[in-house]
Amino acid sequence: MTPDRATPRSGGRLMDLVPHLILMLGVLVFAFPIYVTVIGSTWDAATIGRGNLPLTPGGEMLNNYASAWSESQGNRVMHTPVRIMMWNSLVMALVIALGKIAISIISAYAVAFFRFPLRMVFFWMIFITLMLPVEVRIIPTYEVVANLGLIDSYAGLTVPLIASATATLLFRQFFLTIPDELVEAAKIDGAGALRFFVDVVLPLSRTNIAALFVILFIYGWNQYLWPLLITNSADMETVVIGITKMIGNGEAATDWNLIMATTVLAMLPPVAVVVLMQRWFVKGLVDSEK
């Protein structure tokens, strides 16, 4: 249980095994529920409902995924086809991630590279949003969105979540490290503020943008309370909400096979993004919270 990196001497073979065993146990605790879910998605509803789910794959995989993906009717419950819900989740995650990055990078640029009246007022106003997670002001924000007629729309799902103090602060911090000489050189060359932004600042920010994208994509994909309030029609449901709606009150006699297939599909995009972009994402996560 203790760090052992400074001592080259080892305390015997058994002691060397203990860290591996603990780490493997940790990995197992995280992997086991996923394994069971993947296995469950290859069996029929009756086998799962009886509570005798084997730990080896069954033969219903293609049926289950095809049915969950495109049909709206299982054997026992109705559901929105997963392809529609996945599309909604994808739109939501992409618009939130790209939108947050876009409006944050330009506002950070304004705060860092210009001096103008009320600059600090704006800065603090953005900063305050850091303190108000959407969950806290959920009912009044819902009312604003309802009054604007944005219920059941992509705009209602995404725009209220698009302001980002964290991203703005991250970009601003990074912009403050861009050397003055670079700005001076650009000015001597006759480049204006916009030209400098496009030709110098954007390319320099690539890594930061990629890292933020991963974090914000996952943030958007995993939203729960907000889409729960904003979407009423089945066509606008996101996939995370869809899963819990399919489960309902969790009786044994439900389409567990389809629910498990849907869960696997719902996990795939964010997990893929994290695994494929691991290095950027870890760096970005740690940097953005500094």
Next chain:
Amino acid sequence: MQRRVIFDNRALPYLLLAPQVAVTLVFFIWPAAQALWQSVHLQDAFGLRSQFVGFENFAAVLSDPNYLQTVETTIVFSVSVTVLSLASALGLAVLADSKIRAAAAYKTLLIWPYALAPAVAAVLWMFIFNPDIGILGRALNDLGYAWDYRLNDGQALTMVILAASWKQVSYNFIFFLAGLQAIPRSVLEAASIDGAGAVRRFWTITFPLLSPTTFFLLVVDVVYAFFETFGTIHALTHGGPGKATETLIFRVYQDGVVNHDLGGSSAQSVILMVIVIALTAIQFRFVERKVHYS
């Protein structure tokens, strides 16, 4: 706080700020102001008229035994989730950071659960611990232990605590790992040469040097347990059985959306805002001392 060389342009900075400021005003400042306004007003059943009532809504909320019960549940829940996820993440991070074979593989295998939604984590736990279909849920019952988190208060709370902690471990793990990698090896080696064993090195060097990370994570985890676990609870227990797993944020939703008690719900929102602002302020005071902004 300020660059030396800047651009001169009158209108451009305002244009660049406009989208962010517009969204902030419409969807953050205005609703927050609304919550404040509603929290000191009483609306009639049709929402047509409202009357200024001062702190009556707050008094009503804070003297409601149900609310105080919810506060207690929230504290038990948040403290458990924070301690559990911090402790297991620290243990795993320390091991994965040591000179061990396949450390990179362990890291990847422990990082990916970050991608799961809290509600999805809850659903995965349901697949395992559901008393009818879950492998472990059935096993517990077969062993003679009456396990049904849908009926038993304590079991329900245990279930949401475990599912919520499970999901947060990877986040803490990532930060602890980064914190551990920032500790100079030479310090640990010096201590080792001086004869300090692994346990002693951990408590006298590693743990104190990790304290900024730990403190940061403490605040993040409390905020997570307060707000983001709405999905976990909604998916797993719906706050039940009874109100056994109802946390503060779940109750805001319940009172505002389900029961349409705007004044009470707003007063609760304001209380939550105060808690969040206090937490953030504590965090920033701490960060200010540690990090130097030029």
